[in-house]
Each structure stands twice: as C-alpha cells, then as structure tokens.
Amino acid sequence: MSETLLQDLKARGLVAQMTSEDELEKHLADGSVTLYCGFDPTADSLHIGSLVPLLTLKRFQEYGHKPLALVGGATGLIGDPSFKAQERKLNDDSTVAGWVEKLKAQVSAFIDFEAGEKSAEVVNNLDWTQNVNVLSFLRDVGKHFSVNQMIAKESVKQRIDREGEGISFTEFTYMILQSYDFQQLNASHNCTLQIGGSDQWGNITGGTELTRRMNGNQVFGLTLPLITKSDGTKFGKTESGTIWLDANKTSPYAFYQFWLQTADADVYRFLKYFTFLPVAEIDALEKADAERQGRPEAQKVLAEEVTRLVHGESGLMAARRITDALFSGDTSELSEQDYAQIAQDGLPSSALKTGELSETPLTTLLSEAGMAPGGKQVKDALQRNAVIVNGQAHGVEDNMNAPQVFAVEKALYGKYFLVKLGKKKHHLFTLG
RNA sequence: GGUGAGGUUCCCGAGUGGCCAAAGGGAUCAGACUGUAAAUCUGACGCGCGAGCUUCGGUGGUUCGAAUCCACCCCUCACCA
Numbered sequence: 389m390s391e392t393l394l395q396d397l398k399a400r401g402l403v404a405q406m407t408s409e410d411e412l413e414k415h416l417a418d419g420s421v422t423l424y425c426g427f428d429p430t431a432d433s434l435h436i437g438s439l440v441p442l443l444t445l446k447r448f449q450e451y452g453h454k455p456l457a458l459v460g461g462a463t464g465l466i467g468d469p470s471f472k473a474q475e476r477k478l479n480d481d482s483t484v485a486g487w488v489e490k491l492k493a494q495v496s497a498f499i500d501f502e503a504g505e506k507s508a509e510v511v512n513n514l515d516w517t518q519n520v521n522v523l524s525f526l527r528d529v530g531k532h533f534s535v536n537q538m539i540a541k542e543s544v545k546q547r548i549d550r551e552g553e554g555i556s557f558t559e560f561t562y563m564i565l566q567s568y569d570f571q572q573l574n575a576s577h578n579c580t581l582q583i584g585g586s587d588q589w590g591n592i593t594g595g596t597e598l599t600r601r602m603n604g605n606q607v608f609g610l611t612l613p614l615i616t617k618s619d620g621t622k623f624g625k626t627e628s629g630t631i632w633l634d635a636n637k638t639s640p641y642a643f644y645q646f647w648l649q650t651a652d653a654d655v656y657r658f659l660k661y662f663t664f665l666p667v668a669e670i671d672a673l674e675k676a677d678a679e680r681q682g683r684p685e686a687q688k689v690l691a692e693e694v695t696r697l698v699h700g701e702s703g704l705m706a707a708r709r710i711t712d713a714l715f716s717g718d719t720s721e722l723s724e725q726d727y728a729q730i731a732q733d734g735l736p737s738s739a740l741k742t743g744e745l746s747e748t749p750l751t752t753l754l755s756e757a758g759m760a761p762g763g764k765q766v767k768d769a770l771q772r773n774a775v776i777v778n779g780q781a782h783g784v785e786d787n788m789n790a791p792q793v794f795a796v797e798k799a800l801y802g803k804y805f806l807v808k809l810g811k812k813k814h815h816l817f818t819l820g
Numbered sequence: 821g822g823u824g825a826g827g828u829u830c831c832c833g834a835g836u837g838g839c840c841a842a843a844g845g846g847a848u849c850a851g852a853c854u855g856u857a858a859a860u861c862u863g864a865c866g867c868g869c870g871a872g873c874u875u876c877g878g879u880g881g882u883u884c885g886a887a888u889c890c891a892c893c894c895c896u897c898a899c900c901a
Contacts, residue, residue, distance in 0.1 A: 554897060649856060653857085683855040687857075715856065749869045749870095750869085751869060752868090763868065764867085765849055768849075788869060810849080
C-alpha cells in the first residue's frame, strides 16, 4: 500500500476532525498504534450507525494497528448527553449487562483476534470503573475538569441553553467517565488514539487532555463524519424501523434491500464509507454509471459488499435469492424448494389458519401479519388494487372474502400464498 | 421550599365550553411517473371492513355538553433560595 491510512480515510471522506494532523500522521507512520472506539449498550444490538466506526477499526487493523473495541458497561449506565435533545431514561444494570454481552459478540465479528501483535481486544469500561471510590475519583480525576469548559462544549450547549430542557449531573458527568476510559487504556494498553463519531469530539478531546495531565502522554483523537442523506432524513431508519446488525432483528434480506434502495445522490459516498473497495474503483464505477443511461450499478455493488461484510457470504446469497425471486417479476416459476428457502432466508412469513378466514377481513389479516401498521393502510392499498396474492390483484370488494382469496386450490404447491402489498412489501403465508 | 412556564393524536405545534377525532408542518404509508433512486402530483394517516368505539398528564367535579371551566394530584423545565 503506497497510500497512507490517513490519505485513504480522507479520500473516503471519513475524517471529520482530528487532533494535530501532522503529529498524528507521524505517529501512525512510526509503527503499530493501539487505538480504541467505544460502543455503548443502548439496545440489544448495534445498528448500522455503528458500522462506520466498526469498519474504521478494521481499516486501522489492515494498516497494521491494534484495535480495541470498548463496550460501555459503565458509560451505558449513565447515557451520553452529546447532542441529545433530552435527558434519557436510565436502563437498569442487569439489562445493560445483558446488552454488553451481545455487543461484545457483535463487535468481535468485525475485527481480527488472531493477528499477532495487532490482534484486536474487547474491553469493558465497567472493569475499571465499578470499584472506583467516589472521593478518589472526584479528587484524582474530577479535579482536572473545569466546569466552565465543560459547559462550553458544543455537545451539551443546546441542552444548557435551550428553554425547557436541562441536563442532570449524571449525564453531565458522562464526559468525565469517557475521558477516564482513555486515560486508563493509555496506561494499561498504551492506547494512543481514540476514534468515534463526530458527536464524540468533545468527549474525545476531554480524554486526550486528561491523559496528558494524568499520564503525561500525548494521545490523539479522530472523528468520523455523521452519515447524512441527500434528502435530509435520518440515515439508518426505514418504515419498519432501525436497521440492526443482528440478523435476528433485521434479516439479511431486509438489510440487503435497505442498501439497494439507496438514493443515487448518496450511493457513491456510501460506497466509500461502508466498503473496502478502493476509492479509484468507486470513482470508475460512478463514471461508468453516468455514461450509461438508465439504472446505475452502484446500489447493487453497495448492497452486496455491505451485506457480505455484516452477514457473510451465506447471508448475502440468501438475500439475493429472495430478491431475485420477488423482484424478477414472475414468481410463478419458483420451485417448491424455493418457497421453503425463501421463508427460511428471512422473508417475513406466517401460518394461515383456514378455519378463521371467513371471520377475518383482509385488512386485519395483513396488518396482523405485520405488512402494515394498521388496517387503514391495507384498505388504502386495496382501494388502489395494490394487494397482490399469488400474482392476482385484489380490491376492496374482496376485503371480507378471505376464504376465496386464500382458497386451498389457489395455493401454490398446495400451501403457499405470496402476498405483495405495494411495490416492495412481501409476505409469505403458509397453510397449515 | 418559593416563583414562573408547561404536559394535545409518532414528532413539532394550533386549539380556551358545542361547528373537535381535534388546524398546520414534519415523518410515515399507498398510487401515478420511474429504475425496488430522487423530484413532482394524488390519496391515506387514533382504532374498526362497517355500524361504531376510544383519546388531549392522572383522578374527581361543574354542565344538556369539557382538550377547553373548577379541585386535588403526578411529571418536566427555568429562575430564585
């Protein structure tokens, strides 16, 4: 690799801010550096918002550095106030402890633990926080923080300035805890770099400062950009909610579809953020797409690359299998095995109880199957003939006609009904 | 503890006795056009196929009638102590 890591990161647009660029460049060139990134347990799975930092740890490792993934067993109990509009509810400690275990496993999938000197490690800040004595913490650590400076941080400013909001001492202290993590990791692992989202800048610089004061060492910080979408909506959410990394919460198929639906205006940027394809290759793809009329290739490349990174080759194959089946237009050509496979691969599916059909309107049936949040949406689709069962469109007149719509003789292979609501939502009903 | 401002349907936010299932915006969903993209236009958007049913922090009350008035309570925020 003739390019340096920092050059690559910059070319990808992955650097938001960093502490003293020249010195960091020199430091990284000097040899293997130990760096860390924290992930707080705020749910039982990470979502794609954490993907950029995770992949960045991996990028560092590929360039010969040693990544530490910190799981916030302690900080997760407090809650990071950075750029949060409101004070958050505290989660109880057994819940957080359970989440910590899940995150550990998830984070581990992205970095290499068998890489000699640069082997990754997972650490938990509860380990060095839980037995700290309040008084010594206040005297040894707290003394290094100026409340004036803390209040001035952009990340808490809106909470302090905004009419009608406030910040508890608990959340206000979060920054000190995170700073303490950096100082501890510097002492125990010779960790000299922290990376994180751009919202973490205040917390990270707090840590570099504390480490300098307590350990006398110069350490560095680098933040990654906030992922934005061209249409201004929040990245990582869809109609069905958050896109999680856990295959049980977001199936590889749904995950693949998420990336496939990326807007043209975002897709090349996302390729740089979320894949390991060389920047030159991405630029070439963009050029090729622009020259060719019609549908670009980029979304497909993005979906394949990211799905493979998160769910592996088998997850990707499953996602593609379903996608090909559902969007090729002609689902009647699918074999019986294909249907069995589709359900197993992650397409939402449910059993159909023939006995209850006469009592159940389609609106209830489909919304309860999870195809729509309420019967109203199904009704709306029915009025537009947008409900398609095994290739046949149905309108409102069939609403109370479930037994006919789902008549056994119409089932494919005697048991399957593939229902399509609108253009993108599919559900497989199985008799029995 | 005191003073002030607040708590409305996913979010923001109007509404101060009937015309309120509750303005407007956002988000979301469906349709048209497309390329499973964007933009645009159309429709939906408490629940219910429907008759209808249940909402405006909570509980009681006034009234023919309450999101709106009264009492008490809970919660949030700001400032002061």
